[in-house]
Amino acid sequence: MALLGMIQTVCKRIGITVPTTVVGNTDNQIIQLLAIADEEGEDLGSQLADGWEAQRREATFTMVAGEDQGVMNGTVVAAGDFRYIINETLWNRTTSLPIIGPVSSAEWETLQAFPVTGPYEQWQIRNKNFHINPAPAGGDTMAFQYMSDSFCETTGMVGQNSWQNDTDTGLLSESLMILGIRWRWLKTKGLEYAEDFNTYERRVNDAMARDGGAGVLNLGSGNRDYRQAGIIIPIGSWNL
Numbered sequence: 001m002a003l004l005g006m007i008q009t010v011c012k013r014i015g016i017t018v019p020t021t022v023v024g025n026t027d028n029q030i031i032q033l034l035a036i037a038d039e040e041g042e043d044l045g046s047q048l049a050d051g052w053e054a055q056r057r058e059a060t061f062t063m064v065a066g067e068d069q070g071v072m073n074g075t076v077v078a079a080g081d082f083r084y085i086i087n088e089t090l091w092n093r094t095t096s097l098p099i100i101g102p103v104s105s106a107e108w109e110t111l112q113a114f115p116v117t118g119p120y121e122q123w124q125i126r127n128k129n130f131h132i133n134p135a136p137a138g139g140d141t142m143a144f145q146y147m148s149d150s151f152c153e154t155t156g157m158v159g160q161n162s163w164q165n166d167t168d169t170g171l172l173s174e175s176l177m178i179l180g181i182r183w184r185w186l187k188t189k190g191l192e193y194a195e196d197f198n199t200y201e202r203r204v205n206d207a208m209a210r211d212g213g214a215g216v217l218n219l220g221s222g223n224r225d226y227r228q229a230g231i232i233i234p235i236g237s238w239n240l
Helices: 003-014 028-045 105-113 174-188 194-210
Strands: 056-062 068-071 082-085 097-100 121-126 129-133 141-148
Touching: 003 028, 003 174, 028 174, 105 121, 105 129, 174 194
Parallel strands: 097 121
Antiparallel strands: 056 141, 068 129, 082 141, 121 129
16 A cells, blocks of 8 residues: 555544645645654654564675775665664674674774774774774675665655655555554544554554564474474374
8 A cells, every 4th residue: 555545544534535645735634644654654663673574674885994984874885774783783794704893982992092903893883984993904795784764665666764755655564554643643633542542552562573473482392393304203193
């Protein structure tokens, strides 16, 4: 469902005139709903501690000589949609060694006062630039996963952190965003929104629990990995 369909659904539910356009509409209520849709996208995108799988990205970057590797959002992450690095995902793929970090300010200044040459590189983001210590010679490939700030995308699948066209679609759950836009609109108008908010919260929590899949926790002594080598005894009835 595109932005237009989302707003039309919300309008039907809250009982106001259903628009034929959203972006560029001069109706004050539709202008307000568009702003609320942006708010909902930003807020929903930040609710999951480890990030929604739809917003996880991988970046690769060829390191340059020197500690300062350039602007994080635009140079290191060429897509320009960087929000934050997912912990413990930075690796130097050329040397097959992890890049340790983020280093605190105290640790970084200690490294400056007592330079070390390895074996591990360490990183810090400072003043929006990405820094590595010890300074690499350049040419190695760095890779990591990060969270994108995009919550919607164009028909050409270009991520965005705001709704720009009626045909934009959500990267995050559009059904959740519809519920979110509804309760936020009710709150803005000074109307009762508690039940709508509770419904939204329950649905968000359910979605977070299922997002990206989850491993099976085995509290017994048996091993559930049936792919291991060895003699396999089928589960169920069998004869000696």
